Structures are given as C-alpha cells and as structure tokens.
Amino acid sequence: MNTAINEAAGAVSAFGYIALLVVGVAIVAGLIWAFRLGMRVRRREPGPPRPQEQPTRPVSGPVQEAHEVREPDEVPRAADESERLTPHQLNPTGTKRADDQRRPRWEPGSSGSFGGGGGGRT
Numbered sequence: 526m527n528t529a530i531n532e533a534a535g536a537v538s539a540f541g542y543i544a545l546l547v548v549g550v551a552i553v554a555g556l557i558w559a560f561r562l563g564m565r566v567r568r569r570e571p572g573p574p575r576p577q578e579q580p581t582r583p584v585s586g587p588v589q590e591a592h593e594v595r596e597p598d599e600v601p602r603a604a605d606e607s608e609r610l611t612p613h614q615l616n617p618t619g620t621k622r623a624d625d626q627r628r629p630r631w632e633p634g635s636s637g638s639f640g641g642g643g644g645g646r647t
Contacts, residue, residue, distance in 0.1 A: 594628065595620040 598621040603610050 594623040594626050596623040597621075 598616045598619055601610060601614065
C-alpha cells in the first residue's frame with residue numbers, strides 16, 4: 526500500500542518538475558523573441574540627426590527669458606444667473622500683466638520668511 530502512494534507522489538513530483546521546466550523554456554523563448562523583434566524595429570528607425578540637421582540659434586542671438594509682474598485675473602461673471610460660462614470665455618492662465626512692473630520688495634522690518642528669526646513687523 527505504501528508503494529502505490531510513493532509511486533503516485535513520485536509521478537506528481539516528476540510532472541511538476543517537467544511542467545516547471547517547460548514554463549521556464551517558454552519564458553526564455555519569449556524573451557529572446559521580444560529582443561529580436563526590438564532589434565528589427567530599431568534597425569528600421571531613422572538614425573540620429575547629422576550636425577548639419579541640428580537646430581541653430583536665431584540670427585538675433587540667443588533667446589532670453591522675459592520677466593514680468595503678473596496679477597490675478599478676475600473670473601468673468603455670467604450676465605444671467607441661469608447662463609454658464611464655457612472654457613473659451615475664461616482666461617486660460619488666470620493671471621494678467623500688472624500695470625505696475627516694479628518688482629515687489631520686502632518691507633523694512635519684516636523677517637522675509639516664516640520662522641526666519643527676525644523681529645517681524647512691529
């Protein structure tokens with residue numbers, strides 16, 4: 526009786542090892558196939574641009590940053606309570622160019638930051 530159980534257990538164990546081996550071989554074959562497919566796709570892509578094809582600076586020189594002071598833009602109100610505003614009726618940035626373009630400075634006597642250790646406004 527014990528021999529039959531041992532033989533059945535051995536057969537199941539051998540089947541498990543064979544199944545594990547087959548799955549492992551299938552995964553390795555799939556990885557090799559994916560690598561070869563990637564290489565074929567890569568060969569069909571155009572190469573990197575030559576130095577003559579690289580972008581160049583404008584004749585006027587390098588483009589500089591533009592600094593400007595912005596202020597919040599008011600959300601327009603609908604003429605009627607039942608009317609809704611659509612997205613194209615709103616300002617996309619939510620800000621507008623300020624009339625006063627002087628940069629804001631810290632007031633004298635203010636610490637400049639929360640917990641900065643200064644005396645703060647008195």
